[in-house]
Amino acid sequence: MPIALLALTAGAFGIGTTEFVIMGLLMQVSADLHVSITAAGLLISGYALGVAAGAPILTIATRKLPRKTVLLALMAIFTLGNLACALAPSYELLMAARVVTSLAHGTFFGVGSVVATGLVAPERRASAIAIMFTGLTAATLLGVPAGAWLGLQYGWRATFWAVTLIGVLAFAVLAVFVPRVKGEARPAPLREELAVLARPQVLLGLAMTVLGFAGVFVVFTYIQPLLTQVTGLSESVVSPILLVFGGGLAVGNILGGRLADRSTMPAVLGTLVALAAVLGAMQFTIATPFTAVVFVGLLGVASFATVAPMQLRVLEKASGAGQNLASSLNIAAFNLGNALGAWVGGVVIDHGPGLRALGWVAALLTLIGLAIALWSRSLDRREGSVPTADCTSVRA
Numbered sequence: 001m002p003i004a005l006l007a008l009t010a011g012a013f014g015i016g017t018t019e020f021v022i023m024g025l026l027m028q029v030s031a032d033l034h035v036s037i038t039a040a041g042l043l044i045s046g047y048a049l050g051v052a053a054g055a056p057i058l059t060i061a062t063r064k065l066p067r068k069t070v071l072l073a074l075m076a077i078f079t080l081g082n083l084a085c086a087l088a089p090s091y092e093l094l095m096a097a098r099v100v101t102s103l104a105h106g107t108f109f110g111v112g113s114v115v116a117t118g119l120v121a122p123e124r125r126a127s128a129i130a131i132m133f134t135g136l137t138a139a140t141l142l143g144v145p146a147g148a149w150l151g152l153q154y155g156w157r158a159t160f161w162a163v164t165l166i167g168v169l170a171f172a173v174l175a176v177f178v179p180r181v182k183g184e185a186r187p188a189p190l191r192e193e194l195a196v197l198a199r200p201q202v203l204l205g206l207a208m209t210v211l212g213f214a215g216v217f218v219v220f221t222y223i224q225p226l227l228t229q230v231t232g233l234s235e236s237v238v239s240p241i242l243l244v245f246g247g248g249l250a251v252g253n254i255l256g257g258r259l260a261d262r263s264t265m266p267a268v269l270g271t272l273v274a275l276a277a278v279l280g281a282m283q284f285t286i287a288t289p290f291t292a293v294v295f296v297g298l299l300g301v302a303s304f305a306t307v308a309p310m311q312l313r314v315l316e317k318a319s320g321a322g323q324n325l326a327s328s329l330n331i332a333a334f335n336l337g338n339a340l341g342a343w344v345g346g347v348v349i350d351h352g353p354g355l356r357a358l359g360w361v362a363a364l365l366t367l368i369g370l371a372i373a374l375w376s377r378s379l380d381r382r383e384g385s386v387p388t389a390d391c392t393s394v395r396a
Contacts (some may be wrong), residue, residue, distance in 0.1 A: 012134070018163045056332065061160070110327035117315065125312060126264070143148075251300070259305070310330065314329075
C-alpha cells in the first residue's frame with residue numbers, strides 16, 4: 001500500500017472528525033453560548049451546506065494548481081477553521097468558523113479521490129478510494145467518541161483545539177509523503193470542465209448519491225431517540241452502540257471498494273439494494289436491545305458499502321477534463337443527502353407518523369436512488385457501453 005495513500009487517509013480522519021464531533025458537544029455548546037440545543041444542532045446543517053457550496057467553488061478556483069498544493073491549502077483552511085472554532089466567543093462566530101472549515105471538505109475528498117486512484121494499479125482504483133475513506137470511518141469510530149469525551153471532561157473548546165492539532169499533523173504528513181508529480185497535465189479550459197455537468201450519466205450519478213445516501217441520515221440523525229424511546233435503552237449505552245456503527249462503517253467501506261473493483265455498476269446496485277433492505281427492516285429490529293445492536297452494525301456496513309462504488313461511478317462517467325469537479329460534486333452530493341435525510345426524518349417525527357416509521361421512509365428514499373441507478377444502467381445498455389473510463393489518465 002503506497003504510504004501516500006495513508007497520508008490521504010490521515011487527512012480524511014481529521015476532516016471526518018470535525019464534521020461529526022459536534023454531535024457529541026451540542027449540550028455543552030448550548031449551555032456555554034446560551035443558545036437552544038436546536039440552534040446548536042444547526043451547526044451540523046451549516047457544515048453540510050458549506051460542504052455542498054464549497055466543493056464546486058474551490059475545485060474550480062484551484063483547478064490550475066498542482067493537486068498536492070491544493071490538498072495542502074485545503075488542510076490549512078481546515079486547521080485554521082478549527083482554530084477559529086476553538087476561539088469563537090459567540091454562536092454566530094462559531095457558525096461562521098464551522099462554515100469556513102467545511103469549505104475544504106468536499107474538494108479535499110474530491111481531489112483526494114482522484115489522487116488516490118493514480119497511486120495504484122487500474123484494477124485497484126475503488127479500493128484506493130475506500131482506503132482513503134477509511135479515515136472517515138476511523139473518525140466516526142474513534143475520533144468522534146474521543147472528541148465527545150474530551151469535551152465532556154474539559155469543555156467543548158478543548159475538542160476543537162485537539163482537532164486543530166490533528167490538522168497540523170495531517171498537513172505535515174501530506175507535505176512529506178504525497179508526491180508532487182512533475183509535468184502534470186495543464187487544466188482544460190473552464191468551459192470544458194463545466195461541460196461535465198451536461199453529461200446525463202454524471203447528473204444521474206450525483207442524483208443517485210443524494211437520494212441513495214439520504215436514507216442513512218433519516219435514521220442515523222435520530223439514532224439516540226430511537227434507541228432510548230423505542231428500544232428502551234438508557235442514554236449511557238448509546239455511545240458504546242455507536243461504536244458498533246463505526247465498526248460496521250469500516251467493514252462496509254472495505255467491502256464496497258472490493259465489490260466496485262470487480263464491476264462498478266453491479267456494486268452500486270447491490271449495495272443500494274442491501275441498504276434499502278436494512279433500512280426497511282428497522283421497524284422489526286429496533287424493538288429489542290439485541291436486534292437493535294445488530295441493526296446498528298448492519299446499517300454501518302450497508303451505508304458505507306455504497307460510498308466507493310458511487311464515487312467511482314461518477315469518476316468513470318466524468319473521465320477527462322471534468323473529473324476533479326465531478327468528484328468534488330459527488331462529495332457535495334453525499335452531504336446534501338445528509339441534510340435531506342435529517343430534514344425528512346424531522347418532518348416524519350414532528351408531523352407523523354413518528355419515530356417508528358423512519359426506517360420505511362428511509363428505505364423509500366434509498367429505493368428512489370436505486371431507481372435512478374437502474375435508469376443509468378439502462379442508458380449504458382442503450383448506448384452499448386460499459387463503464388471503462390481510465391482514471392489513470394488523471395494520475396497525480
